[in-house]
Amino acid sequence: MAAQSKPDLVLASVRRLLRVGATANLLNLLQKRHPVDIAELLRALNDHERRAAVDALAGADPRLAMQVVAELGVDVGAAVLASRPASDIVRLLQELAPDDAAALIDHFPEALADQVRDLMHGQQPSAEITEVLENPEGTAGRIMNPRVFALPDETTVEEAVKAIQQLGGVEMSFYLYVIDERRHLVGVVSLRRLLLVPPQAMLKHIMTTDVISVGIDTPQEEVAKKVSSYHLLAVPVVDDENKLVGTVTVDDIIEVIRDTTTEEFQRLGGLEALDEPYVRTPLLTLVKKRARWLVVLFLGEMLTATAMGYFEREISRAVVLALFVPLIISSGGNSGSQAASLIIRALAVGEVTLHDWWRIMRREVLSGLALGCILGSVGFVRVSLWQQLFGTYGANWFLIALTVLFALVGVVMWGTIAGSMLPFVMKRLGADPATSSAPFVATLVDVTGLVIYFTVAATILRGTLL
Incomplete structure (x- = not known):
């Protein structure tokens, strides 16, 4: 044992x-x-x-x-x-x-x-x-600690060190904030600098006046970005008059990032964000939050059945086309989900903005074309190999292989474009880009992918199988 x-x-x-x-x-x-x-x-x-x-x-x-x-x-x-x-x-x-x-x-x-x-x-x-x-x-004011330590700008370094030594019950994060007589934030001094300058020097002569701060109403996500971008351990919070009212420390930012990431992962999975941890969420609440999006996605997938019905004649004349439907639409959905995940993450961390949509569009068109050619070539080889080994697809196997090749190029490229642009559309409308989650993108591409597939098939196979 x-x-x-x-x-x-x-x-x-x-x-x-x-x-x-x-x-x-x-x-x-x-x-x-x-x-x-x-x-x-x-x-x-x-x-x-x-x-x-x-x-x-x-x-x-x-x-x-x-x-x-x-x-x-x-x-x-x-x-x-x-x-x-x-x-x-x-x-x-x-x-x-x-x-x-x-x-x-x-x-x-x-x-x-x-x-x-x-x-x-x-x-x-x-x-x-x-x-x-x-x-x-959801604002800086809701996560700030109002017990902030600050000293007047006329304070000497010696007085500041003594004040810090007598400090109790106030959060310190390696920064000493400097205020004027009306409590306006005018500067900041690192504790390291306090130890390196003469004791008689005044804070106003050694402080950094270019202070990175946030307002009380600044969204927490923006606070997190600022702390991350400037590599801060804490950021001061000021009111509309630039008066120091509190600080947000890095441990609070970690909580914000964790909660935001959790919500985004849940939305990417096609469900509403949970208000409590999974194990503490009541079963009925869990079902409701999952069922709403599942119903929406189910209704969207019903359009796939409608599209299949529209091409019923083509399918009845060339039953072999139905064999490749799962291959075609899943490839488009997968490529769209990949693109959506990349762009949602890039928007979340500030790598791209709404103004970058055209640059992203050009990149994704080329990416989609390349990925479509790769998958299309694999599909072409698969049809050719099965024909040589088993004679599965008959006399028109080459046209079928071409249909699979060009359909995959079109569907994958469309999926990549749709997946990359939907997050921009959602953000432009003021919604969370994560709402255009992978299941939603996949559902959209499933429907349009069928249209692309059967349109390509009707063009290539006209006069033979169709």
């Missing part, structure tokens, strides 16, 4: 201590570990065990308990806290940064979230959390 790894042994110990109610021993085991490691252990527990472990930690060390809750993620963390009284939740939320607390409240059931907001209203310790919650969802 294989020996258990150390994490497995710790997990087994946690479960055993929870089962027998040995709270003191459980706390002794957990408090020696980093919040990230504790959260990793708790994720392996069931909901009841996880709540019991957090309850034990909250009774002995509320700050550690809430650090663990934050590391669990907002969905799991909110579920852990949701069973507690609203007043208890308000007390525990004070242990978190305002942006982390606001994120948890956003994921509470609506009734509980309203109770928590009502209890926090007018309470000074909760004012910063309330301030974050008042900002629109």
Whole structure:
């Protein structure tokens, strides 16, 4: 029997201590570990065990308990806290940064979230959390930490270093923001530079005045792009008057990128984005979100049957054409899905913009032509080989092979163009380009691919099979 790894042994110990109610021993085991490691252990527990472990930690060390809750993620963390009284939740939320607390409240059931907001209203310790919650969802203001450390521009380096040494409870990310007497953001100094200049120098003489900042209403995706583009660890948030109101740190940006990527992957798969993790999403909700797009795609595929019916005469006279229908339409759908995925990703990371559509069109026409020739040649060789080996396609096998060749060139090129241009169209209309997902592109190309295929067949085979 294989020996258990150390994490497995710790997990087994946690479960055993929870089962027998040995709270003191459980706390002794957990408090020696980093919040990230504790959260990793708790994720392996069931909901009841996880709540019991957090309850034990909250009774002995509320700050550690809430650090663990934050590391669990907002969905799991909110579920852990949701069973507690609203007043208890308000007390525990004070242990978190305002942006982390606001994120948890956003994921509470609506009734509980309203109770928590009502209890926090007018309470000074909760004012910063309330301030974050008042900002629109999906903006920098909703993920910023209003506890921002800044000093006046007349401060000397020596005074700044002393202030940093006495700092407590305020998030620092290797930057010192500099403000004027009206709290306007006027500059930024790296902590490294503070250590390299004379102590008597004033911040206004050593600061960088070209500050990269974002507004309260800046979309979170734009904040993420700015942090990534300028390689920042944090970005200051300013109001309409350029007054410093908070910071967004790189850990918040990672959460934004993760959530955005998750939504895009789900849309690329042809379903609505889930509001909760898959395992916590109710079955009925999961079915609804998947069924809506499946119905739309099914109705689209019905057009394929209509197209097949339109070419019923050609099929009845040359049944051999039906053998290649799956080959033709799947090749077009695959090429379109590839192109759509590439362009959606390029739009998401800012590699291309709407103004680049013509350049992309030219590239994809050439790409589609090349890919179509490659697949068409493979199809031509396949028909030729089967004819030589088995005599499958009769006297007109060469014309059939040409039909497959030219149909694949046309369908693949059309699929590539459609897949690359649909994301631009969706973005131009103000919709999420990921909506033009691979299944949607494939459905579109299936219908038009049939038309292309049978049109080519009617042209090449006229007077022989047709």
